[in-house]
Amino acid sequence: EVQLVQSGAEVKKPGESLKISCKGSGYSLTNYWIGWVRQMPGTGLEWMGIIYLGDSDTKYSPSFEGHVTISADKSISTAYLQWSSLKASDTAMYYCARHKYSTSLHDAFAIWGQGTMVTVSS
C-alpha cells in the first residue's frame, strides 16, 4: 500500500529545536513533490511549503519562510520539517502530503500522512 508515514507526536518547550519526518512507504518519493500543511487547533489547513525529493528544490509560503526549514534525504525517501526555536504558537498538527503525479510541479495532494502533533508549552 502506498502511504506516507510521519514521525510521532512531540512535546517541546519554547526555544527548543525540532525536526519531524515523513517517509514514503511502499514506494520511492524521489520523483515527487512533498508538501507540509499546518492545522492549528480548531482551524483550517495552511500550505507551508513543498520540496522535490529528486533535487531538493523547495518552495515556501511567505507566511512560513524564515520560520521553518524543509529538507529531504532522497536516499531514504524522507522529507523533513524543522524549527530552530519553537514558539507556543507553533502548537499544531502538521501533515505531509504528496502530489498526485510524479514530477508534477503544480498539483493536488493525493496522498497524506497521518499527521504529527507538535505541542510547545513551558
Add this chain to the structure above:
Amino acid sequence: EIVMTQSPVTLSVSPGERATLSCRAGQSVGSNLAWYQQKPGQAPRLLIFGASTRATGIPARFSGSGSGTEFTLTISSLQSEDFAVYYCQQYNNWPHRFGGGTKVEIK
C-alpha cells in the same frame, strides 16, 4: 498570493438532501482547483482535482464544477459519512493556498 474564499462557513443539511459548496479565487486559477474532505481526527482526503475530476474511489454523488475564479462542490444526496469539513485548494500559483473550509453539519 491568491486568496481562496469558501462559503458558507457552515451548511446545515438533512440526510438525503443536496449540498452545494462554493469556492472563490482572488484571481484566475484556471482548472487547477482541488477539493478535500476532512473528518474529525483524520487527515484530509482528496475528493476532486482539476476542478471536476473525482479522485480514485470517490463516490459519484460528489461532483465539482467551475473554472477561473468560481468553483462549486456538489454532494447530490448527503449520506451520514459525508458530514465533515470541506476545503478547496488552488494549485495554479505558489503558494498553493487552501480556502477557510465549509463545515457540513446535520440539520
